[in-house]
Amino acid sequence: MTVGVALPLHNRIDSTVHLAREAHEAGLRSAWLGQTFAYDSPTLAAIVGREVPGLHVGTAAIPVFGRHPLLLSSQAQTAQAATGGRYHLGLALGTKHLTETGFGIPYERPIARLREFLIALRQLVETGSADFRGELLTATTPLPAAVPGGAEPPVPLLVAAMAPQALRASGELADGILPLLAGPRALAEHIVPAVTAAAESAGRTAPRIVAFVPGVVTADVETVRETATETLAFYEQFPSYQRVIGLSGGTRAADLAVIGDEETVAAEVRRYREAGATEVVFTATDLGGEEDRRRTWKLLGELANG
Numbered sequence: 001m002t003v004g005v006a007l008p009l010h011n012r013i014d015s016t017v018h019l020a021r022e023a024h025e026a027g028l029r030s031a032w033l034g035q036t037f038a039y040d041s042p043t044l045a046a047i048v049g050r051e052v053p054g055l056h057v058g059t060a061a062i063p064v065f066g067r068h069p070l071l072l073s074s075q076a077q078t079a080q081a082a083t084g085g086r087y088h089l090g091l092a093l094g095t096k097h098l099t100e101t102g103f104g105i106p107y108e109r110p111i112a113r114l115r116e117f118l119i120a121l122r123q124l125v126e127t128g129s130a131d132f133r134g135e136l137l138t139a140t141t142p143l144p145a146a147v148p149g150g151a152e153p154p155v156p157l158l159v160a161a162m163a164p165q166a167l168r169a170s171g172e173l174a175d176g177i178l179p180l181l182a183g184p185r186a187l188a189e190h191i192v193p194a195v196t197a198a199a200e201s202a203g204r205t206a207p208r209i210v211a212f213v214p215g216v217v218t219a220d221v222e223t224v225r226e227t228a229t230e231t232l233a234f235y236e237q238f239p240s241y242q243r244v245i246g247l248s249g250g251t252r253a254a255d256l257a258v259i260g261d262e263e264t265v266a267a268e269v270r271r272y273r274e275a276g277a278t279e280v281v282f283t284a285t286d287l288g289g290e291e292d293r294r295r296t297w298k299l300l301g302e303l304a305n306g
Contacts, residue, residue, distance in 0.1 A: 006283040023055065032212075060210075063099065068137070074147065085153055088158060120139035170198070171195040185247065195209070209279070214284040228257040232254050285297065
């Protein structure tokens with residue numbers, strides 16, 4: 001079973017590398033880094049992946065607004081070359097508030113932009129060149145855009161997609177998806193069938209389903225659940241997350257958090273796999289403190305190698 005963890009973003013780089021090394025030593029297969037307005041996640045992933053040989057590293061996920069395929073291809077290919085082919089690039093639509101407040105650009109036609117971004121980026125990461133002129137984006141290469149070693153293999157393109165139109169675009173144009181707060185019910189009944197059908201109709205191979213799941217192995221379930229309720233409430237303001245939480249049978253984001261002893265958490269990981277997840281990545285594993293985080297990573301490492 002392919003199991004990974006998301007690394008926290010509030011640490012110094014050396015501390016992040018230390019955590020990644022600890023994850024690898026625990027048997028985990030991948031470490032993922034989010035993208036905020038702070039660290040540049042592809043750069044950080046390149047550092048982590050080079051310092052921890054054998055560990056796959058990923059970005060989850062970079063909003064397509066405020067970026068350009070040419071520049072993101074350079075970052076992704078550089079990370080791929082630095083890690084010896086162990087980098088995975090995650091993209092996202094982002095949100096209207098963060099896009100318009102942070103970048104000062106209108107959040108318009110997000111699905112159309114995602115489609116054009118993926119088409120241009122695919123050309124770049126696979127061939128090192130592009131000749132794309134769309135309605136919203138232009139990406140051409142009057143100068144070489146290939147990084148030596150950056151296409152060996154081509155960087156996988158994944159999308160944080162959960163809504164119907166985004167799933168359709170991802171199935172047709174990406175290598176997989178990165179659903180967050182989508183429980184087994186939402187995966188099995190809505191997300192996996194939609195993205196798989198889109199991939200099949202486009203003649204693509206079955207997509208990767210990398211399920212991101214907040215979770216902690218702990219003896220203090222009540223306290224960690226309270227912390228999760230406060231921490232994860234951030235997502236409840238966004239309609240896309242409200243929808244998928246409801247489809248999963250929950251009302252609050254914390255309802256999708258997996259919290260309990262080893263047997264409980266292992267059973268939930270199996271449920272995600274049975275629902276169609278090809279990979280499971282645990283997030284927010286530090287909600288209960290360092291002891292619980294280490295206990296969680298130990299279990300996940302065992303599941304990855306079981």
